[in-house]
Amino acid sequence: MKRSGENYFDLVYEVVKLIPKGRVSTYGAIANYLGIKSGARMVGYAMNAAHGLPEVPAHRVVNRLGILTGKHHFSSPEMMQNLLENEGVSVEKDQIVGFEQLFWDPSTALL
């Protein structure tokens, strides 16, 4: 059942789905936008449960340093980087190149 609407997890999924192609966001930014307590913790948990949702581009979500923290959760550790590069995002040593430029903040983008 993906019909909840009251749990934080679905809220996170909605925001992650809204991340434009070729852009990346962070756990903290999403948590901040949703006003989640405990900050990025919940977002991290949410992404962990996002495994059945193909509409959730988890590869566009990285930590605040622009590092691919959850790369190990994909089909292959290289899959996350591969997907990012496929969208035109350069990744070097598990870190987003030009992260500041590619950073997509929901509270700013969704004015």
Next chain:
DNA sequence: CCGATGACCATCT
């Protein structure tokens, strides 16, 4: 049914 676990970040020592 209950216990354990998980993709983070900030602060304290």
Next chain:
DNA sequence: AAGATGGCCATCG
């Protein structure tokens, strides 16, 4: 300066 800890929701065994 680096390691340890706190916060807290949902899912899995």
